[in-house]
Amino acid sequence: MNYLIEILGPLLAGTAVTLQVFLLTLLLAAPLGLALALLRVSHFRVASGIVNGYIWLMRGTPLMLQMLFIYFALPFVPLIGVRLPDFPAAIVAFVLNYAAYFAEIFRAGIQSIERGQYEAARVLGLGYGQTMRRIVLPQVIKRILPPMSNETITLVKDTSLIYVLAMNDLLRAARGIVQRDFTTMPFVVAAAFYLIMTLVLTWGFNYLERRHAVYDE
Amino acid sequence: MRFMTSDAAGEVPVILARDICKRFAALQVLKSVSLSIDKGDVVAVIGPSGSGKSTLLRCLNHLETVDSGEVVIEGETLVSTDVAGVCHYAAEAELRRICRKMGMVFQQFNLFPHLSVLQNIIEAPITVKGLSRAEAVPQAEELLRKVGLLDKRDSYPARLSGGQKQRVAIARALAMQPDIMLFDEPTSALDPELTGEVLRSMRQLADERMTMLVVTHEMAFAREVSTRVVFMDDGEIVETGSPDEVFVCPQHPRTRAFLEHML
Numbered sequence: 001m002n003y004l005i006e007i008l009g010p011l012l013a014g015t016a017v018t019l020q021v022f023l024l025t026l027l028l029a030a031p032l033g034l035a036l037a038l039l040r041v042s043h044f045r046v047a048s049g050i051v052n053g054y055i056w057l058m059r060g061t062p063l064m065l066q067m068l069f070i071y072f073a074l075p076f077v078p079l080i081g082v083r084l085p086d087f088p089a090a091i092v093a094f095v096l097n098y099a100a101y102f103a104e105i106f107r108a109g110i111q112s113i114e115r116g117q118y119e120a121a122r123v124l125g126l127g128y129g130q131t132m133r134r135i136v137l138p139q140v141i142k143r144i145l146p147p148m149s150n151e152t153i154t155l156v157k158d159t160s161l162i163y164v165l166a167m168n169d170l171l172r173a174a175r176g177i178v179q180r181d182f183t184t185m186p187f188v189v190a191a192a193f194y195l196i197m198t199l200v201l202t203w204g205f206n207y208l209e210r211r212h213a214v215y216d217e
Numbered sequence: 218m219r220f221m222t223s224d225a226a227g228e229v230p231v232i233l234a235r236d237i238c239k240r241f242a243a244l245q246v247l248k249s250v251s252l253s254i255d256k257g258d259v260v261a262v263i264g265p266s267g268s269g270k271s272t273l274l275r276c277l278n279h280l281e282t283v284d285s286g287e288v289v290i291e292g293e294t295l296v297s298t299d300v301a302g303v304c305h306y307a308a309e310a311e312l313r314r315i316c317r318k319m320g321m322v323f324q325q326f327n328l329f330p331h332l333s334v335l336q337n338i339i340e341a342p343i344t345v346k347g348l349s350r351a352e353a354v355p356q357a358e359e360l361l362r363k364v365g366l367l368d369k370r371d372s373y374p375a376r377l378s379g380g381q382k383q384r385v386a387i388a389r390a391l392a393m394q395p396d397i398m399l400f401d402e403p404t405s406a407l408d409p410e411l412t413g414e415v416l417r418s419m420r421q422l423a424d425e426r427m428t429m430l431v432v433t434h435e436m437a438f439a440r441e442v443s444t445r446v447v448f449m450d451d452g453e454i455v456e457t458g459s460p461d462e463v464f465v466c467p468q469h470p471r472t473r474a475f476l477e478h479m480l
Binding site: 119120124125214215216 | 323327330332393
């Protein structure tokens with residue numbers, strides 16, 4: 001029991017790092033994903049094509065590779081080359097990567113809204129922006145909650161990838177103690193922490209789904 | 218646009234469509250259709266499925282673009298075609314302004330499912346016309362009272378029957394105070410016992426001298442409420458006349474065949 005309390009400190013510190021990466025990524029990637037999705041479904045062929053290529057690139061290469069690239073290779077890229085410290089580098093990689101996945105979820109949601117909704121909005125005189133903001137997107141949110149919940153839970157666990165930049169997230173903290181003390185106890189505690197985080201998320205999404213269910217039956 | 222010299226016909230037609238042609242890929246849906254509707258007219262468009270009735274309606278308020286022809290709404294040109302056969306639509310802002318003169322009711326209702334009945338009705342007056350909530354709500358309640366659904370103001374559309382949904386859709390269209398109402402098969406998606414309540418609201422509207430263009434399979438409604446009946450078949454207007462002319466002594470064999478089949 002004493003041992004448990006002793007390892008709790010470093011594990012909680014690791015959890016704080018994990019949560020920071022998670023929350024920042026979610027807050028930044030969701031709006032970026034929405035913007036990408038709106039470009040993707042727009043009639044601007046060029047923008048739509050570029051977004052398509054971007055999504056292919058981001059989904060087609062490992063997140064870890066993207067993170068390593070931004071941290072180690074970006075400084076040597078001409079013109080845009082900057083050297084980012086480890087935490088910002090990780091956030092940039094996560095946001096760029098997750099925005100691509102979110103964009104696809106938003107796109108599917110937007111395209112699932114019936115044509116009649118657009119037509120009804122149009123004959124009432126709403127413009128494209130008004131139709132999106134007032135009619136389409138509020139309905140999209142309800143429909144994308146289940147896939148968003150999936151993706152968000154994946155994100156919690158993906159944060160463990162930041163160990164490659166030598167950052168002490170929950171999993172790396174646990175592994176450090178395991179290697180030091182030759183006990184697997186920290187792994188069990190870490191697993192419990194991940195489960196608690198995903199449980200809170202699951203509850204949160206269930207609550208949102210219930211709240212959005214008021215208008216269908 | 219009321220300053221045209223008054224000729225024999227008096228005012229400008231509310232809707233003037235000339236030589237409308239429209240094709241979907243290889244299918245010629247409208248073959249040079251012309252139609253003129255005066256203020257207060259209630260025009261029923263009847264005809265077999267696929268005859269182009271709905272497409273004609275949708276060309277009038279720009280839900281479909283025409284391939285050629287002319288549409289003039291209350292003297293304002295929505296689209297015209299020059300001598301070379303090139304189609305010219307009005308600028309986007311102008312298009313929206315002209316189309317706002319026309320309310321539309323759809324076969325599938327197309328209510329906004331995430332908004333309550335009241336919110337469905339006040340959405341456009343607030344967002345498009347810039348009305349305050351305090352102005353929009355009493356007006357919406359008045360319209361709901363008119364279609365007999367004031368008690369449903371806070372319900373969501375999913376809780377309503379088809380007939381109730383369609384009456385809300387009518388109220389929603391009326392909230393924008395259109396000069397013309399277009400109805401695209403408003404009762405076709407309804408169970409037979411629910412069509413009556415919708416038709417009653419439409420009849421009430423006709424009694425108030427609203428200009429209406431109604432695509433319908435309800436022959437009784439066409440016969441009793443409309444001032445004029447248009448029979449379409451295969452992308453053309455085959456016959457047009459008063460309800461008595463068309464229903465009692467149809468001139469064209471295709472009209473006769475259709476009516477025999479329907480009645």
